[in-house]
Amino acid sequence: MTRVHIEGVSKSYDAHPVLHALDLMVDAGYFFTLLGPSGCGKTTLLRLIAGLLDPDAGDIRFDGESVLSRPPEGRNIGMVFQQHVLFPHMTVEENVAFGLRMRGTGIREARPKVNEVLEMVQLAGYNRRFPRQLSGGQQQRVALARAVVVDPVLLLLDEPLSNLDARLRDDMRALLRSVQRSLGITTICVTHDQTEAIELSDRMAVMFDGKIAQEGSPAELFEQPVSAMVAEFLGSTNLLPARLLDRSHAETSLGPVHVRSCPDQLYAAQEDVLLNIRCEHIAILPAVEDAEAPSLARLAGNHVAAEVVSSVYRGGLVFYRMNVDGTPLSVIDRSDRQFVPGARVVLRIPPEHVSVIRDDARTFSS
Amino acid sequence: MKRQRYFGQIALVLAAALFALPFIPLVLASFSFRWHWPDIFPSMWMWEARGTTPFPVGWDYLFSPVSGLGPAFLNTVGIGLATALLATLIALPAARVLARYNFPGKEAVEFFLLVPVIVPQIAVGIGMLMLFIRLGITRSYVGIVLAHLVPTVPYAVRILTSSFQNLDIAYEEQARTLGADRISVLRFIVLPLVMPGLLTALFFGFLISSNVFLLTFLISGGRIETLPTLLFQFIESGAPLDSTTAGLVLIVSIPGLVFLLISDLFARDGRSIGRTPVTSVTIPQGSGGPE
Amino acid sequence: MNRRSGNTRAILLGLAPAVLTLLLLFVGPLLLALVQSFGHAPMFGLQEFPTVRFYRTVLGSRRFQAALWYTLYYALVPTILSTVAGTALAVAASVRMRGSRFLTFFIRLPLVVPYLVGAALVVALFSNGGLIARLLYLLGMIEATGDFPRILFSAGGWGIMLVYLFKQVPFVFIVVLSVLAGMGPEYREAARTLGAGPWRAFRHVVLPRIMPGIVTSSLLVFAFNFQSYEIPYLLGASYPGTLPVEALRRYQLPNLQRRPEAMAYVMVITAFSGVVLFLYLRAYRRWERSRGSL
Numbered sequence: 001m002t003r004v005h006i007e008g009v010s011k012s013y014d015a016h017p018v019l020h021a022l023d024l025m026v027d028a029g030y031f032f033t034l035l036g037p038s039g040c041g042k043t044t045l046l047r048l049i050a051g052l053l054d055p056d057a058g059d060i061r062f063d064g065e066s067v068l069s070r071p072p073e074g075r076n077i078g079m080v081f082q083q084h085v086l087f088p089h090m091t092v093e094e095n096v097a098f099g100l101r102m103r104g105t106g107i108r109e110a111r112p113k114v115n116e117v118l119e120m121v122q123l124a125g126y127n128r129r130f131p132r133q134l135s136g137g138q139q140q141r142v143a144l145a146r147a148v149v150v151d152p153v154l155l156l157l158d159e160p161l162s163n164l165d166a167r168l169r170d171d172m173r174a175l176l177r178s179v180q181r182s183l184g185i186t187t188i189c190v191t192h193d194q195t196e197a198i199e200l201s202d203r204m205a206v207m208f209d210g211k212i213a214q215e216g217s218p219a220e221l222f223e224q225p226v227s228a229m230v231a232e233f234l235g236s237t238n239l240l241p242a243r244l245l246d247r248s249h250a251e252t253s254l255g256p257v258h259v260r261s262c263p264d265q266l267y268a269a270q271e272d273v274l275l276n277i278r279c280e281h282i283a284i285l286p287a288v289e290d291a292e293a294p295s296l297a298r299l300a301g302n303h304v305a306a307e308v309v310s311s312v313y314r315g316g317l318v319f320y321r322m323n324v325d326g327t328p329l330s331v332i333d334r335s336d337r338q339f340v341p342g343a344r345v346v347l348r349i350p351p352e353h354v355s356v357i358r359d360d361a362r363t364f365s366s
Numbered sequence: 367m368k369r370q371r372y373f374g375q376i377a378l379v380l381a382a383a384l385f386a387l388p389f390i391p392l393v394l395a396s397f398s399f400r401w402h403w404p405d406i407f408p409s410m411w412m413w414e415a416r417g418t419t420p421f422p423v424g425w426d427y428l429f430s431p432v433s434g435l436g437p438a439f440l441n442t443v444g445i446g447l448a449t450a451l452l453a454t455l456i457a458l459p460a461a462r463v464l465a466r467y468n469f470p471g472k473e474a475v476e477f478f479l480l481v482p483v484i485v486p487q488i489a490v491g492i493g494m495l496m497l498f499i500r501l502g503i504t505r506s507y508v509g510i511v512l513a514h515l516v517p518t519v520p521y522a523v524r525i526l527t528s529s530f531q532n533l534d535i536a537y538e539e540q541a542r543t544l545g546a547d548r549i550s551v552l553r554f555i556v557l558p559l560v561m562p563g564l565l566t567a568l569f570f571g572f573l574i575s576s577n578v579f580l581l582t583f584l585i586s587g588g589r590i591e592t593l594p595t596l597l598f599q600f601i602e603s604g605a606p607l608d609s610t611t612a613g614l615v616l617i618v619s620i621p622g623l624v625f626l627l628i629s630d631l632f633a634r635d636g637r638s639i640g641r642t643p644v645t646s647v648t649i650p651q652g653s654g655g656p657e
Numbered sequence: 658m659n660r661r662s663g664n665t666r667a668i669l670l671g672l673a674p675a676v677l678t679l680l681l682l683f684v685g686p687l688l689l690a691l692v693q694s695f696g697h698a699p700m701f702g703l704q705e706f707p708t709v710r711f712y713r714t715v716l717g718s719r720r721f722q723a724a725l726w727y728t729l730y731y732a733l734v735p736t737i738l739s740t741v742a743g744t745a746l747a748v749a750a751s752v753r754m755r756g757s758r759f760l761t762f763f764i765r766l767p768l769v770v771p772y773l774v775g776a777a778l779v780v781a782l783f784s785n786g787g788l789i790a791r792l793l794y795l796l797g798m799i800e801a802t803g804d805f806p807r808i809l810f811s812a813g814g815w816g817i818m819l820v821y822l823f824k825q826v827p828f829v830f831i832v833v834l835s836v837l838a839g840m841g842p843e844y845r846e847a848a849r850t851l852g853a854g855p856w857r858a859f860r861h862v863v864l865p866r867i868m869p870g871i872v873t874s875s876l877l878v879f880a881f882n883f884q885s886y887e888i889p890y891l892l893g894a895s896y897p898g899t900l901p902v903e904a905l906r907r908y909q910l911p912n913l914q915r916r917p918e919a920m921a922y923v924m925v926i927t928a929f930s931g932v933v934l935f936l937y938l939r940a941y942r943r944w945e946r947s948r949g950s951l
Contacts, residue, residue, distance in 0.1 A: 052539050072542035079543040081536050089558045098554070102545035150545065374749035378760045381746050385827065386763035388778040391788050395781065403786045403802060404794040456674040463671030467664060479675055482683045484877065486884030486930055488901040489923035492908055493686025496693070516683050519675055577771040580886045597773045601891055606784040615777040622769030626762065 001028035002062050002153040002186050004049065009058030011044055018044050019210045021058065026188060026203075028063075031180050033189045033197040036207035037233070042190045045207075046156055049188065051075050062153060073102070075154075078147030078185075082159040085143035086131035092118070092142050093127035099150035117145040120179060137168040141175065148183060155180065157189040161196055173199060194234045198222060206230050224355050228274055231357060236279040238329050241359065243272055250275060250356065253327045258302050258351040274359045279332040281353035284320075284339070285346040302349040308339045322347065389619075395612035399423050412609065424609040428617070433610065435617070438591040441507075442576050445592060446621070448511045450571030453518035454526070454564065461526030466535065479523045482516050490516055491584045498585060505589040513581040518574050522567040529563020562632070569625055576621045593618045687927070694920035701913040711917040715925065723897035725929075731814045731889065731899060732882035735821035740875040742822075743829025744867070748859065750830075751837040761834075767827045775820040776891050783808045783816060809892050816892035821882055829874045836870035837863070865948065872941050876934055883930045900926045 004026040011019040018041045026032040034042040047053045049060060051072035059066050067075050078099070086095050093107075093114055100110040118124050121141040131139055140160060147155060160176065161169045177200055180187050191197055197204050198218040205215040214226045225231035228239050240257075242250035247262050252275060259275060285303075306329065309321040318338050320331040324347070331347065339345055395401060398408030399415035412424035422430045429435065464476060482490070494513055495504065503509035533556065541551045579594040586595065597611075597618050604611040697706035715721050746764070750757055767775065782788050790805040799805055809816035844866065848858040889899040898906065904922035907915065 050539075050543050052542065071547070072539070073545045073547050075543075076545070077543055079540070081540055083536070085536075085540070087537060087540075087555060087559075098541070098546070099544035102541075102547075102550060146544065156543070371752045374752045377746060377749040378757060378764075381826075381830075382760040382763040385767055385823070388782055388823075391781055392778065404791045406788070406791055406795060456678050459671035459673075460675035463668050467668050469665075469668050475672060475676070479679065482679060484880040484930070484934060485683070485687070486880075486901070486923065486926045488884055488886055488904055489690055489927045490683055490686050492904070492919060492923050493688070493690035494682065495686075496689050497686050512682055515678055519678055523675055573769060577769075579771060579773060583887075594771050594773055597771070597777065598887060598891070601773065601777055601780060606780050606787045611777055612781070615774050619766075619770045619774055622766070625769050626765055630758070630762065 001184055003028045004154060004186060004188065005061040005064070007059045007061070009048060009055045009060065011048060011053065011055050017210060022210065022212060024205065024212060026186060028186055029184050030202045031177070031187045031189065031200055033191060033201040033204040034207055035191055035194060035197040035204055035233070038192055040207045041210040042207050043158060046158055046188065046190045050077055050079050050156055076150070076152050077154045077156055078150060078152035079156040080143045080147050080158065080160045083163055086139050088131050091127065092123070092129050095131070095142060096146045096149055098146060103150060113149055117149045121145045121175060137164055137172060140164060140172060144176065144179065148179065148185065152185065155185050155187040157187065159191055160189065162193070176200065206233055225276060225357055227357060228359065231276045236330065236332060238277045238279065240275040240277065241272065242275045244356070248351070254304050254324055257349065257354060259354040259356055260352050262356040272359050273356050276355045276357050277349055278353060279330045280334070281350060282329065282331045283348040283350070284331060284333050285348060302351055304347050304349070306345055306347050308341050308343045308345060310341055311338055313338055391607065392612040392615055395607045395609055396616055397424060398607070398609050401607045425613050427610050428613045434591055434596060435614065438593050438596040439617070441590055442592040445507065445510055445514065446572040446575040449514040449518055449575035450568045452511065453515055453522045453571040454567045456515070457519055457522035457526050457567065461523050462530050464523070464527045465530030480520050483520050487517070487580050491581050494581070495584050504585055505587045507590065509585045510582055510590060513585045514575045514578055516581070517578060518571040521570055521574060525567045525570060526563050529560050533559045569628065573621055573625050690920045690923055693917050694924045696917055698917055701916060703914060703917065711921040715918055715921045720897060720903065724900050724903045727812065727814065727897055728883060728899040731817050732879055735818045735825060735882060736875055736879040739822055739825035739829050739878060740871060743826045743874070744833050744871055746826070746830045747833035747837055748863065750834060764827050764830055767823050768831065772820060772824055772885070772888055775823040776888055778823065779816055779819045779892065780809065783819065810894055812894045814893060817888050820888050820892065825878045828878060829871070832870045832874040833867050836867045840866050876937060880930055880934060884926055
């Protein structure tokens, strides 16, 4: 198990900076995910760790020892690429054995080890097939086997699931996790898919524009994003401009909202903030009586009256657009009932799921 | 759709017959001794004539030292091999660059590397003759091989570029991360994957070189005969169904025939190489134009 | 990621062998011929550079004008015929059927043999004592070799054009067929389901897609025909020769002082061929743009 330390790493292409003095620490044995939109530099960072690129500045250390002077083949890593993963002119067995052969093992001596990892990825007996005879998912599993067969100190995954269809992706995700757990190998995975990141990782980092915006456990990032960008990137959320009344109350266009306790420095600054309310945390209650509706809008306990604008049913979830006195809210409801557009409902916003974050748009402009 | 298929089949059979049948009288002629007007078949075969004349006839003549076929054949093969090898070596790095890099002026370079295919060979050839006279390399193998580079290098660049385009750089990176050093990457990844293109370029270079007439004719000054220049003389001086010309035509067709057979074999047995063989794809790009 | 730029050294080193080879062996000779055509030939005692005297001599001669028209004619007719025939054959063959690989083997055969082989075949079949004349005699349609129309060695040039057709119908066929194979039958089928008849499906769906292949192949065919030497030399009339034949005749004249005329000839051939190809490509581009593609 290896601890990876990235220290002040910068990288530019043609004077166009991609990474700026980036620091990151990945603890031994962790499944660490770098999440970010394309072009944010996450793949560059992965390639720097692999040694396929050299940083302009900074240091990369495995267990405290700098690896910058070592070429990719000298770093003893396993890497799974996004596409063109298998060598087309080699059989599955030759592909998997490749790393062992490069380390001086004959193909016959390598066989037991090869069979062992093929079994681990549920492809026992596929030794003699050629890559083009395998499905996309099978190819990806062979690629994983090939990467781990050499007992690498570090496993690097570059969008390992992006070329698979939805169902295969679930299987592969589970497989990745179980292989990583059973080998206990430090793993760094790059992806732009937040569900993938959240479900796979022990820890993760969100990257924008060559910088790490936030790092932490998936739950931390999910529940307490530090910025609107992070919150939005993690998907389906409502960001409401608000003004803090006290540590646990804010004034919004919905009226006063009870929030989870505000972080000290934000409270101290007394700035305009955003309330982050994730769509799936809003509960829908049927409206009581039409006549009572107006008074409900100001109900205590974070209840608001709303009108359904649109509703879409998608695989066990219903996606709503709601209108609350002119303020749009998105809600995801996990239930088998479905309100039709025009229906009046009451929304409950649980205070423990309302986090207060800095309004970065306003912060940047000032 | 059914009628269309039927029509297509007939057209194809007719065309195949049209292009293949003319070779049959040549085969007959090559074994004939006497084939006078207005006979549809030879009236006397070469084996019947053996011993009745003091001179070797038909194939016997071709295979005798007098015909000059031996040296012409060896020259053609030797020049073809040297040209193919040189052209491929020269084209290889350029093809890699064209497939892998984007740079300003790339289109101009691509155009420049193709344009010898459409510029009149007579112009290049006459200019080249003057140049080579100054360099003192006319009437030499060196001169002929250099001349043959002009029509072969463009094709080699084309073929190898498409071959390198199929070779995603990710394969090389993948191999590096698995512990392969540069030499091993070349040996285990690049070479096997580029091999079909490399072989095609070699074959194609050989084929073009063995078909070139004008450049050889100009540069050799009649001192070095190849199969095409020999055939040229035979046609110039021979009668319509002359047995030696017919035999020579068949021999001159051998390289092309072998090329076709091999490329068809590769096309059928794609598995040994991993992806669609380049051979079947490149014939069209090549052989129509010159030679 | 653009890790592919900025490697100037690698790019230059990689391109150098091919570019230098062609600079020396292709551009060099053309430049030599060019300066000599303008009168730079000190080794023959000519030092008039630059003069257009030789161009004037060449362009003004009746022999040149005749040669030019015949060259154009011999080049153009087979180009048109082989383009139409090759394309039609490819479209006919594109419907999948059994044994087509075997059949196309014979159609591909002419592609890979020298033009001289075609010349020998045409001589064997179409000369006055050739096999076709004999068949006609057998059928009682002609009495003697002299009754057979002169196909070879005549200004009509059918012998020359037959050789070109022998090599070039297969060429167009193969190029167009490979484009057709690349596009698959779906387009045509989709058009058919939309109510287009076979002809309209071809005209509006297939033809625009194979047009680049047709243009490329016909362009190469014309470029070749215009500059071919050995076929017109062997099978053409003795007067007028085609431009390349005349050019080489000039080159071989014992009077070295007239050598620049040969150079003027080859320069005119090059320029003319270049202009025709350029106009053709431009017309094609226009047509393409008018269709709104690109």
